[in-house]
Amino acid sequence: MASIKDCDDVARETSSYVRPMHAPVCKVLQMRVIIIGAGAIGCSVAYHLAMDGATVTIVDPEGLMGGASLASFAWLNCHDKHPEEYYRLVMRGNAAHRELGETIGHANWLRLTGTLEWWLAGTEKAQAHAVRLERLRSYGHSMEMLSAEEVLALEPDVSRVSLEGCEAVYYPTDGGVDTVVYRHVLMREAERRGATLVEAGVENLLVSAGRVRGVSLLEGGELEADYVVNCAGRAVNVIGRSLGYALPMEWRPGMTVITDVTRSNVSRILKAPDIYIKPEGAGRLLLHAKSADEMIDASEGPDAGQAGAAEIIRLVEAVLPTVREATIAAVRVSVRPYPTDSKPVFGPITGVDGYHLAVMHSGISLSPLIGRAAVEEILHGRQSTDFALYRPERFSAGEWESSVGLSPSTGGEMLPTRI
Numbered sequence: 001m002a003s004i005k006d007c008d009d010v011a012r013e014t015s016s017y018v019r020p021m022h023a024p025v026c027k028v029l030q031m032r033v034i035i036i037g038a039g040a041i042g043c044s045v046a047y048h049l050a051m052d053g054a055t056v057t058i059v060d061p062e063g064l065m066g067g068a069s070l071a072s073f074a075w076l077n078c079h080d081k082h083p084e085e086y087y088r089l090v091m092r093g094n095a096a097h098r099e100l101g102e103t104i105g106h107a108n109w110l111r112l113t114g115t116l117e118w119w120l121a122g123t124e125k126a127q128a129h130a131v132r133l134e135r136l137r138s139y140g141h142s143m144e145m146l147s148a149e150e151v152l153a154l155e156p157d158v159s160r161v162s163l164e165g166c167e168a169v170y171y172p173t174d175g176g177v178d179t180v181v182y183r184h185v186l187m188r189e190a191e192r193r194g195a196t197l198v199e200a201g202v203e204n205l206l207v208s209a210g211r212v213r214g215v216s217l218l219e220g221g222e223l224e225a226d227y228v229v230n231c232a233g234r235a236v237n238v239i240g241r242s243l244g245y246a247l248p249m250e251w252r253p254g255m256t257v258i259t260d261v262t263r264s265n266v267s268r269i270l271k272a273p274d275i276y277i278k279p280e281g282a283g284r285l286l287l288h289a290k291s292a293d294e295m296i297d298a299s300e301g302p303d304a305g306q307a308g309a310a311e312i313i314r315l316v317e318a319v320l321p322t323v324r325e326a327t328i329a330a331v332r333v334s335v336r337p338y339p340t341d342s343k344p345v346f347g348p349i350t351g352v353d354g355y356h357l358a359v360m361h362s363g364i365s366l367s368p369l370i371g372r373a374a375v376e377e378i379l380h381g382r383q384s385t386d387f388a389l390y391r392p393e394r395f396s397a398g399e400w401e402s403s404v405g406l407s408p409s410t411g412g413e414m415l416p417t418r419i
């Protein structure tokens with residue numbers, strides 16, 4: 001089934017990967033791996049496995065233009081990640097984007113702009129921010145308190161009124177990802193090493209004698225493999241159902257709006273009290289607001305994000321008056337792949353061979369680390385210490401079972417995206 005190739009580095013150990021999953025061998029199999037889902041996670045897994053010699057097939061009916069990755073705000077930040085080991089994991093993920101860029105030769109998906117955040121002083125929310133900042137200080141996080149005048153000196157388009165009575169902070173190490181470019185670059189590099197993107201939907205896993213041996217396709221036909229990685233995001237359980245497992249997931253729809261060209265000169269990511277603003281180049285802005293997420297109406301089909309988009313435009317005008325009457329270029333609506341404890345899920349399922357799950361929120365930040373961990377675990381049989389705390393089996397049997405059959409919490413429903 002699999003061919004053999006010489007490999008000098010089978011016994012190579014690095015400081016971050018220490019626990020062998022099986023006894024070292026002198027040869028590694030050139031594995032055929034199927035990756036279900038070409039979101040940020042699937043593309044990173046495809047890239048890293050292909051770079052390490054695997055024969056990779058990535059399957060997604062939307063090609064490189066689907067999933068939460070398209071609708072994401074894609075912000076690399078660590079403002080509210082806790083406990084500390086999770087904060088440090090996400091910080092390593094953010095740094096891994098830069099390292100990936102060095103390996104590929106450029107990181108044109110990455111913009112390390114820093115973030116400016118402000119909120120109304122003397123409120124209950126301000127107290128919560130004070131607790132959060134204290135925690136970040138104790139982690140040694142890089143940040144600087146600013147006055148309103150200092151914010152205006154950095155971002156002169158921000159309305160002075162929106163800063164009145166506010167406290168502000170600058171996080172210099174933050175950045176953002178252009179997920180369309182990111183996925184394309186990863187896939188292009190993977191294809192250069194023989195990977196294939198199949199634009200089709202996976203219907204089910206092919207399982208025999210406790211081992212996953214491939215997938216069947218919704219369009220008909222089957223694909224065989226030595227290993228299957230489920231990176232289907234929100235649809236993780238639809239594909240895993242033949243194994244009798246369903247990961248406990250929360251229903252968390254979210255949306256972003258991209259404006260057409262605006263009169264704006266925003267250089268950094270802005271987190272104002274009610275709206276998140278990210279410069280997207282050429283005067284365009286990527287916008288997100290929690291209040292808009294709450295307005296998403298799945299029953300409206302392609303118009304699910306219409307009310308939220310109007311809310312977002314209203315909110316951005318209050319912060320950046322020069323973008324008044326901005327034209328909307330795209331409204332993107334999706335459901336976050338959100339395990340109920342909000343932490344990533346990465347690893348095999350006990351009792352099932354040839355199969356890994358990789359599903360998470362903050363997946364843009366974590367995707368380069370997930371790719372590296374997939375190489376260690378799937379190709380080299382070594383456990384990744386990065387994700388040791390985030391295995392599927394941390395959920396009790398009751399939690400797995402209780403989520404089976406519930407809708408929409410276990411469904412693969414993706415809200416349609418309007419571009």
Ligand SMILES: Cc1cc2nc3c(=O)[nH]c(=O)nc-3n(C[C@H](O)[C@H](O)[C@H](O)COP(=O)(O)OP(=O)(O)OC[C@H]3O[C@@H](n4cnc5c(N)ncnc54)[C@H](O)[C@@H]3O)c2cc1C
Nearest residue numbers: 037039040041066067068069072075202233254362363365
């Ligand atoms: C509004 C919003 C804001 C966010 N902000 C941030 C942020 O600032 N920072 C951050 O790090 N994260 C953020 N996230 C979360 C982040 O976007 C996700 O964690 C990440 O995109 C997950 O990537 P993924 O590849 O696991 O899933 P997805 O991007 O959802 O990809 C899954 C893919 O699987 C495919 N698929 C589904 N079913 C099948 C099937 N049957 N067969 C084959 N393929 C299938 C889908 O078409 C899709 O392309 C945000 C998410 C949203 C919605």
